[in-house]
Amino acid sequence: MNTIVRQLLPAGALPFYRLRLADVLPWVVAIAAFFLFDTYMSIGAQILIMVIFGISLDLALGFAGINTLGHAAFFGVGAYAAGYFSLHVSPEPLSGLLVAGGLAALIGLLSGWLLLRTSGLALLMLTMVTTVVLHEFANSWRSVTGGADGLSGMETAPLLGLFSFDLYGKTAYLYALGVLFVVFFAVRIIANSPFGLSIRGIRENAKRMLLVGTPVHAKLILAYTLSAAIAGVAGGLSAQITRTVSLDLLSFQLSGNILIMLIVGGVGRLYGAFIGIPLYMLLLDRAAAIDPFHWMFFVGIALILLVRFAPGGLLALTAQLYARVRGRLAVNFAKEPQ
Amino acid sequence: MNLASRMDALPAQPLSSGSSAAFAAASASAACALETRGLCKRYGAIEVTRNVDLRIERGARHALIGPNGAGKTTFVNLVTGMVAPTAGSIYLDGREVTLVSAQKRVVGGLARTFQINTLFTELTVAENIAIPLVQRLGLGWKLWGKPAHHAGVVEEAAALLEQLGLLPLASRRVNELAYGQRRMIEIAIALALKPQVLLLDEPAAGIPNGESGMILDLLERLPEHISILFIEHDMNLVFRFAKKITVLVEGSVLTEGTPAEIRADERVRNVYLGRRHG
Numbered sequence: 001m002n003t004i005v006r007q008l009l010p011a012g013a014l015p016f017y018r019l020r021l022a023d024v025l026p027w028v029v030a031i032a033a034f035f036l037f038d039t040y041m042s043i044g045a046q047i048l049i050m051v052i053f054g055i056s057l058d059l060a061l062g063f064a065g066i067n068t069l070g071h072a073a074f075f076g077v078g079a080y081a082a083g084y085f086s087l088h089v090s091p092e093p094l095s096g097l098l099v100a101g102g103l104a105a106l107i108g109l110l111s112g113w114l115l116l117r118t119s120g121l122a123l124l125m126l127t128m129v130t131t132v133v134l135h136e137f138a139n140s141w142r143s144v145t146g147g148a149d150g151l152s153g154m155e156t157a158p159l160l161g162l163f164s165f166d167l168y169g170k171t172a173y174l175y176a177l178g179v180l181f182v183v184f185f186a187v188r189i190i191a192n193s194p195f196g197l198s199i200r201g202i203r204e205n206a207k208r209m210l211l212v213g214t215p216v217h218a219k220l221i222l223a224y225t226l227s228a229a230i231a232g233v234a235g236g237l238s239a240q241i242t243r244t245v246s247l248d249l250l251s252f253q254l255s256g257n258i259l260i261m262l263i264v265g266g267v268g269r270l271y272g273a274f275i276g277i278p279l280y281m282l283l284l285d286r287a288a289a290i291d292p293f294h295w296m297f298f299v300g301i302a303l304i305l306l307v308r309f310a311p312g313g314l315l316a317l318t319a320q321l322y323a324r325v326r327g328r329l330a331v332n333f334a335k336e337p338q
Numbered sequence: 339m340n341l342a343s344r345m346d347a348l349p350a351q352p353l354s355s356g357s358s359a360a361f362a363a364a365s366a367s368a369a370c371a372l373e374t375r376g377l378c379k380r381y382g383a384i385e386v387t388r389n390v391d392l393r394i395e396r397g398a399r400h401a402l403i404g405p406n407g408a409g410k411t412t413f414v415n416l417v418t419g420m421v422a423p424t425a426g427s428i429y430l431d432g433r434e435v436t437l438v439s440a441q442k443r444v445v446g447g448l449a450r451t452f453q454i455n456t457l458f459t460e461l462t463v464a465e466n467i468a469i470p471l472v473q474r475l476g477l478g479w480k481l482w483g484k485p486a487h488h489a490g491v492v493e494e495a496a497a498l499l500e501q502l503g504l505l506p507l508a509s510r511r512v513n514e515l516a517y518g519q520r521r522m523i524e525i526a527i528a529l530a531l532k533p534q535v536l537l538l539d540e541p542a543a544g545i546p547n548g549e550s551g552m553i554l555d556l557l558e559r560l561p562e563h564i565s566i567l568f569i570e571h572d573m574n575l576v577f578r579f580a581k582k583i584t585v586l587v588e589g590s591v592l593t594e595g596t597p598a599e600i601r602a603d604e605r606v607r608n609v610y611l612g613r614r615h616g
Contacts, residue, residue, distance in 0.1 A: 010505070014495075190482075
């Protein structure tokens with residue numbers, strides 16, 4: 001039946017993310033890094049966690065067009081939930097992740113219901129304020145969150161009862177990679193789905209979506225809740241792997257950083273987080289190592305150059321360059337017979 | 339002045355001869371597809387819609403005309419629920435929908451197009467059609483599967499695009515298309531909803547006179563059961579297509595009738611030509 005259906009419309013009329021050979025690349029790189037740079041597993045796991053966080057932001061911002069400067073709220077809530085769960089309920093990591101994702105989703109659902117009636121700058125402000133409120137809430141509720149000291153001393157039980165978390169962070173790295181794999185394919189399925197098409201429609205033109213009978217507000221809430229759940233899982237992973245939770249995880253700075261990292265890679269392209277986040281984090285790491293005093297200056301220069309020459313992010317730049325090279329090749333081939 | 343000259347250039351008899359008798363018979367019997375009673379909209383001291391009573395019969399080809407600023411688009415915005423009325427009521431297929439949301443009115447069979455293209459410009463032509471189809475076929479909440487593999491979506495999208503002659507452009511992004519083609523997609527999105535009542539806000543707006551034929555062809559081929567209210571400045575289009583015309587001036591209904599009656603009405607001529615000529 002699919003063949004008949006495909007023949008009715010020209011190729012690429014209803015595009016979706018297909019599995020290509022290039023899709024294997026990020027996973028090969030991640031696994032190669034595991035074997036080649038085994039002393040960098042700690043920063044490796046951090047990068048993988050931030051990639052998960054970046055994918056969650058891409059679902060909200062890139063696909064549904066929800067402008068947010070408060071995504072750290074969900075990361076932080078997930079981290080506190082997993083930390084508290086580990087300290088007081090069970091150190092089992094997978095159930096901890098479910099709790100982290102579930103609580104972040106609940107906060108996403110409630111705040112989304114309230115905030116997503118607004119858009120643009122108002123929404124940007126309100127999402128930012130939500131994070132500030134949660135930050136202050138965590139600061140004051142010392143009995144649960146540890147206040148300014150945060151949570152520490154958590155135990156994380158062996159994964160599936162088999163793989164204990166080692167000092168070098170190898171288990172942590174593979175654990176984060178496994179979670180990233182599941183999250184990425186889940187988001188990919190959602191992006192390809194009829195719901196994915198709907199939220200891209202909302203991003204493009206919310207007014208028209210309403211007038212084709214789409215419950216725009218409800219769909220934005222679902223997209224935001226799913227995104228919050230994934231951010232919560234990323235936060236939960238961070239708590240389980242670093243075994244500390246601090247107020248910084250609910251900071252405006254983290255919301256801003258993840259936004260910058262995603263923009264560096266490319267928004268709404270699914271793989272933007274895979275490109276932007278490792279590059280940005282490695283750039284920060286290297287710049288700080290090379291010049292501990294002026295490193296932010298060099299990062300700033302790099303960002304200015306990027307915005308000037310690749311406003312759509314590195315993925316968009318690569319696509320443009322590829323199209324240009326292909327166009328030039330096509331022209332050359334066309335000229336050849338003459 | 340341009341409009342006035344167009345009105346003067348019109349043929350003496352409407353092209354749809356005999357339609358007035360058919361219309362009179364229909365209005366006497368069938369229930370209304372859409373009706374407004376005492377519809378008012380006020381912005382502060384300015385009253386843009388004044389006590390408008392309008393009945394769109396089933397299967398109507400009803401034009402709403404009037405000079406600039408007469409409140410035609412506001413009327414469409416009121417009927418579709420994009421703007422809340424200050425007073426009055428709106429009935430869709432006999433059911434009151436005055437307090438029903440814009441989105442629910444669409445589900446109830448009301449669709450509209452916009453005077454200024456309101457499309458999903460970064461998406462492909464087929465995706466622009468698939469968006470309303472996905473919604474209408476109840477797939478809008480489905481988190482898995484692909485629209486490209488859904489037989490219902492693909493078949494309907496292909497059929498609609500073929501009907502409009504847009505099938506070869508299905509893979510193109512809307513922002514790569516010519517203006518006239520975008521106008522067609524504007525209407526196609528509304529048609530994909532299989533509406534009972536279709537409100538067309540200046541379907542030929544911005545299209546050069548010579549090219550408005552393709553829009554007219556499209557309008558003439560629309561299924562008869564769809565009740566259509568259309569706003570249009572191109573009087574050739576209005577008099578060829580409409581079987582009933584309502585003239586709106588300064589927010590209120592000046593007169594209503596068949597094309598022949600409207601053409602003969604001195605007050606309508608005065609409105610379009612300016613009172614000093616009347």
